[in-house]
Amino acid sequence: MISYSTALGIIKNEFVKKHLQTEEVDLLESYNRILAEDVVADVDLPPFDNSAMDGYAIKFSERKQWNIIGEISAGNYSSFTLTKNDAVLITTGSKLPINADTVIPIEDVEVNENKLHSKPNVFIKKGMNIRKQGNDLRKKEVAVHRFTKIDAKTISVLASCGKEKIKVYSKLKAAVFATGDELIPINEKPTGDKLRVSNVYSLYAAMEEMNQTVINLGFTKDDKEIITQKVKAALDLDIDLLITTGGVSVGKYDFLKDVFEQQGVEEKFWKVNIKPGKPVYFGVYEKDERKILVFGLPGNPVSSLVNSYVFIKPAIDFLLHQTEIKKITATLQNDLKKRDKKRHFSRGILFEENGEWKVTSEFSQSSGNLVEMSKANCLIEIEEDKRNPAKGDIVECIMI
Ligand code: AMP
Ligand code: MG
Secondary structure (H helix, E strand, C coil): CECHHHHHHHHHHHHCCCCCCEEEEEHHHCCCCEECCCEECCCCECCCCEECCCEEEECCCCCCEEEEEEEEECCECCCCECCCCEEEEECCCCECCECCCEEEEHHHEEEECCEEEECCCCCCCCCCCEECCCCCECCCCEEECCCCECCHHHHHHHHHCCCCEEEEECCCEEEEEEECCCEECCCCCCCCCCEECCHHHHHHHHHHHCCCEEEEEEEECCCHHHHHHHHHHHHHCCCCEEEEECCCCCCCCCCHHHHHHHCCCEEEEECECEECCCCCEEEEEEECCEEEEEEEECCCHHHHHHHHHHHHHHHHHHHCCCCCCCEEEEEECCCCCCCCCCEEEEEEEEEEECCEEEEECCCCCCCCCHHHHHHCCEEEEECCCCCCCCCCCEEEEEEC
16 A cells, blocks of 8 residues: 555656646636746836825925925826926826935825925935836736746736736536446435435535646446446546546455546555545546546545545646645644554644644534534644544644
C-alpha cells in the first residue's frame, strides 16, 4: 500500500500531463475562473495625475495663504495654470491643474470669500495627496498574470485595462456515478436495507466547489455487466475525470477495479495508507488525444468526500498553479484516538479564540457518519508516525 504523499504525487503527475483548453468569456462571467493570458495595461494607471483627497490644489511654496481661482471636480476638468499664489478647489480623483504639485485636504483649511488659509499647525508637504500618472502601473506592463484566479480585486484591474473579454482556462469536465444494490433515488423513502444515494450529490457539489463542471450519471446496481456498460458509456463521453463511488474494495461484489481494467483503464494505484478512504483507486484511460483520469472512490459517504478533498482538489489546484490546500495550524482541544500508522484526516471544527486557532474533534469519526461530517469545517491531518494526538497538541487543519 502506498503513502498519501506518493499517491498525491502520482495523481499530480497525471494531471499536469493534461492539455489545458482555453476559452474567451465576458469579464462579468469570469469570477473564479483562471486567467489564461498575461493581461497588459493598455494605458497608464492611473491615466492622469489626480488628487487623492477633497481639498485645494496648489503649487508648493512656504505660503500659508492663496487666492482661489476656480474649481475642478472629477470628470469636469477645466484648464488652470497655477502660480504659487493660486489654489483650485479639487475633488478626489480630479485631474490636477497645470503646475499643481500638492493638495491640502479640505479639513486643514479655512475659506474666506475667495481667500484660502491653512489652519494653524497644519503641516504641508510638497507632493502630498497626489496620485501620479502611471504610479500603479505603466502602460505595457503586466497588470494581471496568467493563472490568477479572478475575484473582485483582480476584476477591477482587468476592467481598468479595458478587457471586456478575457481568455480563461476551460473548466475540467467530470462525470460522477455511484454503485450499490442498496441505493435508491433520493425522492424515494428507504425501506428495508435500502439507502438514498447521497454520495453523488456530495461529489457533484465538491466538483462545483472546485469550479469545475460535472455531469451526474446516477447510480447502478452491483452487477458486473451493468457496471461494465455504465463505465463504457462514461469513458465514451467527452470528459476529463470519471469519478465513481462504491464497489472498489475487497468485497465479493466490488467489481469496479476489474471493470476498469477490462475497459483499458491503466491502474496507477489502488489503496492508500490513509483513514478514511483507504480503498481509493486511481487510473488513466488514454483516448485519442484526450486522457480521462479515473477515480474509483469508496462508497462510504465520508470516505469519498474526504478523498475528493485530499486527492482531487489539490491535484486540480496544482494543475492550475493555485496555491496548495490552505492549512491552518491550531491547538487540539480534545484527545484523539490513533493507534495505526495511517495518515488520518479527522473531521474537526476550527475556530478562533483570543487570537489563537483552536480545533475540536469531539464527534464521531465514523466514515459512514455524514451528519457529523456536515458539521465539520476542516480536516485535521495527522501524519503516519503520530499516535494518539492529545489535547494541547499542535495540529494542521485543511479547510473544507
Ligand atoms: P462500498 O464502498 O460499496 O463497500 O460501500 C461502503 C458503504 O458505503 C456501504 O455501507 C454503503 O451502503 C455505503 N454507500 C455506498 N454507496 C453509497 C452512496 N452512493 N451513497 C451513500 N452511501 C453509500
Ligand atoms: Mg457497495
